[in-house]
Amino acid sequence: MARSESGRTVYSWGWGDFGRLGHGDHNDMLIPHPIRALEGLMIQQVACGDSHCLSVTMDKLVLSWGHNKNGELGLGTTEDSLLPQKIQKFEGIPVKMVAAGAEHSVAVTEDGNLYGWGWGRYGNLGLGDRNDRLLPQKVTIDDYKITLVACGWRHTICVSSSGGLYSYGWGKYGQLGHGDFEDHLVPRKVETLIDKFISQVSGGWRHSMALTSSGQLFGWGWNKFGQIGVGNNLDCWSPMQVNFPYDQKVHQVSCGWRHTIAVTESGNVYSWGRGANGQLGNGEIKDRNVPTIIEAFSVDGSSGQYIETSKPCPSSGKSSSSISDRYAIVPHETASGSGRGDDGYETSVPESDVMI
DSSP states (O other): OEEETTSSOEEEEEOOGGGTTSSSSOOOEEEEEEOGGGTTSOEEEEEEOSSEEEEEETTSOEEEEEOOTTSTTOSSSOOOEEEEEEOGGGTTOOEEEEEEOSSEEEEEETTSOEEEEEOOTTSTTOSSSSOOEEEEEEEOOTTOOEEEEEEOSSEEEEEETTSOEEEEEOOTTSTTOSSSSOOEEEEEEOGGGTTSOEEEEEEOSSEEEEEETTSOEEEEEOOTTSTTOSSSOOOEEEEEEEOOGGGOOEEEEEEOSSEEEEEETTSOEEEEEOOTTSTTOSSOOSOEEEEEEOGGGOSSOOOOOOOOOOOOOGGGOOOOOOHHHHSOOOOOTTOOSSSBOTTSOBOSOOTTTEEO
16 A cells, blocks of 8 residues: 555555455455545555554544454444544544554554554553454553554554653564563563664564664564574564664664565665565575665665674574566556556656655
8 A cells, every 4th residue: 555645645456355455345456546435635644454454644533444353443343344434433532643463453642642452362452451442442551652653463562752662462472572472461661672762663473673763773573584684593582783784874664574674874775584585675585684785775785795693682592676666556646648557547657756
């Protein structure tokens, strides 16, 4: 899913079962199509779970659609929705951002409150039990206001206004970072990073990443394919720093299912973890357990510099591509007349307007 930079249009494509694309049916879409039900709304943010989606409007309203077996849409029912619907629970409560796990959802309000709903079997809602919730329910985290939140498959990570990192939910692979492999039913502070100010977080299937305000990147959790990026393939229950060539500072990080991608302040893009299907973008089909540069997107290209391996976790002892290869073909929201495909949609890349 993608939204235009202006927020006027949201596009979706791919597998359409459960109505997850928001087009009012179960059909798959092979190219991006605008979600007509969102027309007229200015969309600030979108988030995707396994089979459901969320969006926040610039008026701070929340809409949801798709699969709803466990109440992840927050509509008070367990019926799927083929079209975006407003979550009435947030009427009068301005929402800042949302995030989606496999079958659970979370939101942070403008006044710093955290809410969770949907599937709660592993404590991933942070409400002190393993029950599902059909409506958003407020989560208590000490007396701090929350500024950021991210979801893994079955766990949740959030950041307080003081830069403190909290996590809860499924912990079997150490993805919570608390020095154990246990589930945690309420938010708990990650003590290893207590002296760091966390500015960004991301959750993978079973691993987590956190970026500090000084540009340091830390990873922990499941590491079978090297997705933590610390030079080994051992699971880790505490955050470990990820090293980059020339000690580059990191600007942005995002977790995939079993791999991770980061952008440095130098303008380079790195990937690591599972690479068997080419998802690392480095021209190879093999796994990497340290950050490897993606030349097509990077200022420096590959110098082949050795990246020092991080210390073992305490718990466990050149390729290029064309523009058409790099970008999705997304309809231009203001285009008219020419350059349209057989289905009537613009087939040129609106590089200045699309934010993925």
